Amino acid sequence: MEQFLQQLASGLANGAIYACVALALVMIYVSTDHINFAQGEMAMFSTYISWQLMTWGLSFWVAFVLAVLISFALGVLIERVILRPLHNAPVLSVVVVFIGLLAICNSMAGAIWSYLIKEFPSPFPKSSFGIAGLIGPHQLGVVLVTLIVLSLLFVFFRFTPLGLAMRAAAQNPQMARLVGVRVDWMLALGWGLAAAVGAVAGIMVAHIVYLDPNMMGGILLYAFASALVGGIGNPGGAVIGGFIVGVLENMVAFAGNQIEKVTGIYIIGNGEKLTVALIIVIFVLTVRPAGLFGRVVVKRV
């Protein structure tokens, strides 16, 4: 039982990370209809920025806030400089640019900070309390930080005029222009926010997966799965999808271990959890192609 709860807790912590990256993907998807393949590498780059700031002597949280702000600015910049000229380009051109962006982030991080795996500190106290044995302080901290960030985003999009303008621009750009919303800037802001949320995910997960230029590869895959399970056009769904996928993969491994313990036959374990999780994702999508929380969009052709 205790092992089960431990696995559940660590699944929630992973899920929080997937939720953030999935949300970043969805934010760009709903406003541009594109999947940003470079989202993970951008988050990795942000994590290196925070690491650099820490090695220059800043405390974790100061470095965290600064790195998130810098990532926001970089996100805006990428949209304005690289993607703006591609607004009316065919989908494939944009995909190629995203893949290029991925490669650039990856090799730039390698060139600046080397490919050596680095340890990344946790800001949360070592001493644990209450539910100590079940959930490590870092995992608990990760869940709390991401929940705070997600709530802030929710409040921003729900209750502020700028958030409303961004939603309007995503839903119907032409109409948004007609009410005076500067749609191009809203897109850039969306990129900034997505980069910032990705940065939070990267900085939070680096303590667990260690810091290296390829740290986000697997996580991006999980985030895609999360976004698809939740419904790619639905930000709330993406967040819930993140937690579902996070818990699911741990449960798969846990169930495999239990079966092995009881029967002595090895079927699945930690090594296969990604595969099994993705099989379940494909199954979900076969049954509900729009995702668990997505709506089927009927398009007139």
Next chain:
Amino acid sequence: MPSLLEVKALKAYYGQTQALYDVGFDLAEGGITTLLGANGAGKTTTLRAICNMVRTEGAVRFAGKDVTGKPTEEIVRQRIAHVPEGRGTFTTLTVDENLRIAAYTRKDKGEIAAERDRVFSYFPRLKERVQQQAGTLSGGEQQMLAIARALMLKPRLMLLDEPSFGLAPLVVVEIFRILHRINEEEGVSILLVEQNAALALELATQAYVLETGRVVMSGPSAVVKNDENVRKSYLGY
């Protein structure tokens, strides 16, 4: 009376296809002007060209200022409210959010609540549905929301594209009565594009007839209404 909107030698293109060849007209402050014409004559394109939503040549002056070639979002900030064809609402946002986003560009934030109350006095039904998603409203209610949304901008000029489209006759009569009140009570000038020529000529004081991207006739509604060609082609008697 000074002209609020002056359009001169307006040309518009969709890709390589030219949709407007030479459209020119004036719209008096406080007046209601209608553009008539068959399908494909360029009525909708004219409205879109005024807001620079299509590639445009020519000159558009609003309240004495040249707005030709300015981005759409800057033109509407001059307080031109465009209600596009097919109900210009944000379907996934609530009625309340639709009205709030409409007032997004207004500087006088304090006045917005009062504006909302005034808009609800025109459209009491929207008040009952204020937390509902716009996409779940009936066609007539969505059109009302689109007009209400336009009013939240406190416009000097409203561009209306087929407000009667797809609506029951009684609803259309109600909407046109409200448009008349808006023009009288708020002094909002209106440029109306409408398939229902009889209705449009009744509401408007000035009329322009478009054919294949050109103005072929213009004058006071009462005169245009009695023109034999207009009667045969657009009024059907």
